[in-house]
Amino acid sequence: MKIHPYILLTAAMLFFSGNFIVGKSFEGIIPPFTLALLRFVSATIFLLPVCLKTINLNHALWKKEWKPLMGLAITGIVLFNGCLYLSVNYTSSINAAIVDALTPTVAAILGFLILRETISKLQTVGIILSFGGILWIISRGSLDVITSFSFNIGDVIMLIGIIFWALYSIIIKKHSSKFPTISGLVMTMIIGIIILLPISIIEWVTIGFPNLLDGKIILGIVYIGIFPSALALLAWYKGVAEIGPAKASIFFNLVPIFTTMLAVIILGEQFTHHQFFGGIVVLFGVYLSTKTRRENKSKNKRLKRNIAN
Structure with missing residues (x-):
């Protein structure tokens, strides 16, 4: 069954919005870089079976292009997500999502x-x-x-985060054509996980290890691993292929709208x-x-x- 690209892109933005809500709901429960680590471990487990064969066939490519892969992992996986989850410890998810909407503008400047x-x-x-x-x-x-x-320190941290995401977007623009789409994304996640692990260990020593046996925490981690990290990206790629990146990029304006609605309904935040x-x-x-x-x-x-x- 073929799904209309507008439906795919709208669903992708809804999934992305849920990431802010889960990040805010884990405030004081899971440290920010640990949450980023758990997110991409979950996403990698979900996506790896889809692209394992392609990854194994491209060992030479990964070795040759390790620099852009490292750049993508550091900016898009580690620093942006660390800033996002850290920011919602100090500001509302609504503020974080609206600040995140500035990303295309920052990308234009960079x-x-x-x-x-x-x-x-x-x-x-x-x-x-x-x-x-x-x-x-x-x-x-x-x-x-x-x-x-x-200023609220959380808003400032989110601003710093979108600078990292804009840098990530520039690296994608220059190098993404070199990599198979899904396997390139998963390789970036794997490198990000390796970088996030020692940072997370520092959080566990200084802040404490989260209770990963709690049912709500497990559901939250599964959500951010599967929906904004995997299904949303797959829907995004499919939608872009159907209508082009120019039209598709407009849909990102839905993220602060969806986040606001979810934050008011689920978290009880005031708009x-x-x-x-x-x-x-x-x-x-x-x-x-x-x-x-x-x-x-x-x-x-x-x-x-x-x-x-």
């Missing part, structure tokens, strides 16, 4: 600085709006918070007016910061077709 990609005037307006919206949210709409730099106003400004800014780039790509494709004809 693309300009690292890859020398052009940024149009409209994109610049979008970038300024996005950061203005985030500043409004993390300052709770207070000028005193801005002038005294007394404040400054989150509502700031979230709208952020999403509109993200739309502007990516709109011109998508239009330019479409124009370039049409130009190439006209030249070819």
Whole structure:
């Protein structure tokens, strides 16, 4: 049975949103890097049977391309997820998800600085709006918070996390074509697990080892291992293949919306007016910061077709 790509992409965003909820629900129960470790151990167990043969056939590729694989593991698996799970120990899952929505804007800035990609005037307006919206949210709409730099540390950690994710996206852009999709992802996870293990051991020594026999903890780990880490990514790849990355990227704007709904229903978080106003400004800014780039790509494709004809 063929599933419509819009349904696949919407489901993927819902699964991604659940990651914020589970991370927040484990606040004070599972240390952040330990939670990241358990997430990717669970995801690897789920995905490994699907791609074990491909992994075994590409030993030479993994050895040759170890540097980009290491870069993907450090930025996307270890540092981003460590920051995400650490941030929700200090801020709401709603705030973390809205800050996370800034990722395309940060990626555009880093693309300009690292890859020398052009940024149009409209994109610049979008970038300024996005950061203005985030500043409004993390300052709770207070000028005193801005002038005294007394921001919520959780919001700042999440901002740092999306910088790591944007770096991860740039590495993907430059190197992902070298790797088979699922096996490349699993190899990145395995390297991430190896890096996360000693960090987690430090957490166990200093904070304590979590009670992994608790039924709710097991369900939470299974969820973040299977749904946002495996099924969501598979749905994302399928959806992108059907409608293209430009249209598919718009669906990421659903993450803060779904996260807000889930946080209010499941965690009992309050959705404040400054989150509502700031979230709208952020999403509109993200739309502007990516709109011109998508239009330019479409124009370039049409130009190439006209030249070819």
